[in-house]
Structure formats: structure tokens, C-alpha cells
Amino acid sequence: MLESSLRIGAIAGIRIGVHYTWFIVFLLLSSVLAAYFRETHPEWSGVAVVLTALVTTLMYFVSIVLHELGHSLVAIARGVQVRAITLFIFGGIAQTEKDADTAATEFYIAIAGPLVSFLLAGLFYLLKLGFVSYSTIATEAFNWLATINLVLAVFNLIPGFPLDGGRVFRALVWRFTGDAAKGMQWAVLGGKLVAYGLMLIGALVGLQPGMLFNGIWLIGIGWFLFAAAEGSRRAYFSSQLAAHVLVGDVMQKQVPTVTTDMSILHWIDTQMLLTGQRFALVTEGGQIVGLITLNDAIQCPRAQWADTPVCEVMTTFERLYTVKPANSVLEVMEIMREQNINQVPVMDEATVIGWIDREHVLKILQLHSAIGR
Structure with missing residues (x-):
């Protein structure tokens, strides 16, 4: 938003x-x-x-x-x-x-x-x-x-999440049970009940003469509250899960690389479109000097892709955000959100041993959530 x-x-x-x-x-x-x-x-x-x-x-x-x-x-x-x-x-x-x-x-x-x-x-x-x-x-x-x-x-x-009353209710359950997750579960349940109630009232109101707009508005508010409650529930438990999953457990170890003199077009045609990996580490003389992503590439006019080497649009290594295998996934996701990036190299001492991709991590977290682990 x-x-x-x-x-x-x-x-x-x-x-x-x-x-x-x-x-x-x-x-x-x-x-x-x-x-x-x-x-x-x-x-x-x-x-x-x-x-x-x-x-x-x-x-x-x-x-x-x-x-x-x-x-x-x-x-x-x-x-x-x-x-x-x-x-x-x-x-x-x-x-x-x-x-x-x-x-x-x-x-x-x-x-x-x-x-x-x-x-x-x-x-x-x-x-x-x-x-x-x-x-x-x-x-x-x-x-x-x-x-x-x-x-x-x-x-x-009203004690239904994400309304303020739902947050107060969550805080009270959390305070008296000592369990933040339980507080969230009860508050979200309250939020969904409130949402169902508003949509039901909206349907009944909309059937009255001249009240169609009011009914639709109440249904819309109910739908928004339901979606917000469910979205908040998923985000909360995903973050709780991410706090206990380590980068080393979910990183991808095969790191795509390109050389500094490779053109943007050649990288896209021979690597990105074939593998679906929207980034690559840029190397020179065997040393990593930067990172090229699809977002970097599209900043360059398409007509110049064939003649522009990746080193001209890459993010230099000094400007890269890197993480360690022992970092939590939650820490990495917060870095990605704050910096508006989708990939982060994983470093062990001075060596890149893998990389974290936002989309890949979200899929892994969804699988963990689905099996309850």
C-alpha cells in the first residue's frame, strides 16, 4: 500500500x-x-x-x-x-x-x-x-x-483483529497466558466472526428499499476485515517460523556466475531465460566483483543490451548486503524488505557459499507451515 x-x-x-x-x-x-x-x-x-x-x-x-x-x-x-x-x-x-x-x-x-x-x-x-x-x-x-x-x-x-479492539484482546490474552501466538489466534478468530457478522448484516440491509449502497458498503468492510485478519495471521506465523529457520538450511548452493565482459543480452538469453534465475554473481579473474539482477538490467534501454556489459549495471560487491549461514531467515527477510531487494549472497568468512532468493524462501516457509514444522 x-x-x-x-x-x-x-x-x-x-x-x-x-x-x-x-x-x-x-x-x-x-x-x-x-x-x-x-x-x-x-x-x-x-x-x-x-x-x-x-x-x-x-x-x-x-x-x-x-x-x-x-x-x-x-x-x-x-x-x-x-x-x-x-x-x-x-x-x-x-x-x-x-x-x-x-x-x-x-x-x-x-x-x-x-x-x-x-x-x-x-x-x-x-x-x-x-x-x-x-x-x-x-x-x-x-x-x-x-x-x-x-x-x-x-x-x-470491537474485539476482532485487525481492529484496535482485536489488538487489545490479543494483548490481554497474551498477558494472561504468556503466549503471544495464542493471543493472535483468538484475536484473528474474533476478527473473522466480526467480518462474517458485518457481511450478514450488510446482506440484510442491502435487501431493504433504498439501502443497497449501505449494504454493499458493510459487505465490503466485512470482506476487508476477513482478508486482513487472515493475512495478518499468515504473516505473523510465517515470521515466527522464519525466526527459527536458519539461512544455511534454505539457501541455494548453486550460485550462477557471469564474467564482467558478458553482455546483458547474452546473460539473459543463455542463463536467465533458460534457468529462471533472475540474478548472477559477476566475477573477474575468479574474484566476485558484483551482482547483476533483472531489475538492474531493465534500467538499461533494451536496444543497448547487446552492447552493454553486465559490469556497467551491476551492484558492486562493496554495496552488496550479505548474510551468514547462521543468520535467521527472518533477519534476511527484514533486510530484503528494508532495502527492496530480492536476492542476498550468503558468505562464510570471505567466500560466497550460496544465495537467498525471496521467492524461494517464501515457498519453503509455506511448506514448513503446511506440514506444521
Whole structure:
């Protein structure tokens, strides 16, 4: 999601971005609010209705950013770095570098968001009271914002992962059982039950006259929660497994090599397309001097592949990230994610003895998971 989002700023070093789906929900919510204000206040001008709807919608998403910022600032204070906050069609998400390492940290991070929403609900309610004698427009906007923030806080406290309440539930189970995995299992189960409930309610609502859109929206939220819960479960247990699997156990030992003077086209035609291996170590005089990958190759215009040696586009050995056989697979996967790379050479002392490929490792982890080992 981060890769396909548009950066709009940063707060406390945290990137704030919007996914393209956010523009869809912004227009939909603005239209719904405009229709609501037009129906409840026919005396308002068309310009007043549209501007109030747009500003109120914008303030709603500011509220969501503040909700996620609550999570993020507590996470940073507890030693969990936050890469970005991204707005998308179903709300917002804070993207952290790692999971909480204690039940207490999980609890404090999870509860911070709803607390911010409760505070915002109270603030907007006070603003509503302050403007009630001066501006009907401001009063209506603040009333809606107070209500929606209260709903957001309460909804997020439902004990189903990945809702905040699910994370609180996970933290409590983790705290009282001492088992983080059990906490995750129970929280994900809660999340799936909530998702099924929302989809069922959405189907029933959609059957009512004039409620089709509302029903579809609830079904969409339910589907998203189910997919997020299952995806979180798989990611969590994969990372737990990866922490106990060593690089030396899953590395591929046959390391493809090319010489520095080989052209990009020759490498692709005689090695990559025949073996499916999208990288090779580059050697000169028997010494490894770099790494060539498909991503490196496509940076060069295709018309120049035949005349361009791999050494001109390779990553030099000094710039390579390498790992040791005793490193855990989890460590390697984190390096790959942080550096946006897919292959890492495995070194024993000063010798390359194998390599790790992201796709290959994921397949191995899936097999381990399938057989329960």
C-alpha cells in the first residue's frame, strides 16, 4: 500500500500518504453528506451545502490521521518505529517496522487510537455547543464530526483483529497466558466472526428499499476485515517460523556466475531465460566483483543490451548486503524488505557459499507451515 500511495506530508518524521482508493471514498462521502445537508437544511444555498460537505469530509479524514497518529506516537515511544500513515478506502493504517515485542506495548499502542477518537468526539461536541447560537452550518458539521468520531472509537474497540479492539484482546490474552501466538489466534478468530457478522448484516440491509449502497458498503468492510485478519495471521506465523529457520538450511548452493565482459543480452538469453534465475554473481579473474539482477538490467534501454556489459549495471560487491549461514531467515527477510531487494549472497568468512532468493524462501516457509514444522 505504501508503494502505491501519494505522499502528502509528514508529521514527527512519519510519512503521510493517500492510496488512490482514498479519492473514491472522499467523493462518495462528500456526496452522501451533501445529500444529507440538502435534505435536512433546504434553506442552505447550493454552494453552502457543497462546501460544508467537502470541509466536513476533509475534517473526518484529518480525524483518522490523528487516530493513526495516536497509535504511531505511542509506538515510537515504546520502541516500535513507524514508516507511514496511509489513508485508503476503508480508513487509515499505520505501517510499523515490526510487531510489538511485549503484551503491554501491544496494549498501549492499540488503545491509543480509540482514545484519540473519543477525545476528538468530545472536542467536536464542545465546538458544536459553542457555535449553536452563531452558525447552523458549523453546528451541523461539528455535530456530525462528533458523532462519527464516537462511532469510529466504539467500532474500533470491537474485539476482532485487525481492529484496535482485536489488538487489545490479543494483548490481554497474551498477558494472561504468556503466549503471544495464542493471543493472535483468538484475536484473528474474533476478527473473522466480526467480518462474517458485518457481511450478514450488510446482506440484510442491502435487501431493504433504498439501502443497497449501505449494504454493499458493510459487505465490503466485512470482506476487508476477513482478508486482513487472515493475512495478518499468515504473516505473523510465517515470521515466527522464519525466526527459527536458519539461512544455511534454505539457501541455494548453486550460485550462477557471469564474467564482467558478458553482455546483458547474452546473460539473459543463455542463463536467465533458460534457468529462471533472475540474478548472477559477476566475477573477474575468479574474484566476485558484483551482482547483476533483472531489475538492474531493465534500467538499461533494451536496444543497448547487446552492447552493454553486465559490469556497467551491476551492484558492486562493496554495496552488496550479505548474510551468514547462521543468520535467521527472518533477519534476511527484514533486510530484503528494508532495502527492496530480492536476492542476498550468503558468505562464510570471505567466500560466497550460496544465495537467498525471496521467492524461494517464501515457498519453503509455506511448506514448513503446511506440514506444521
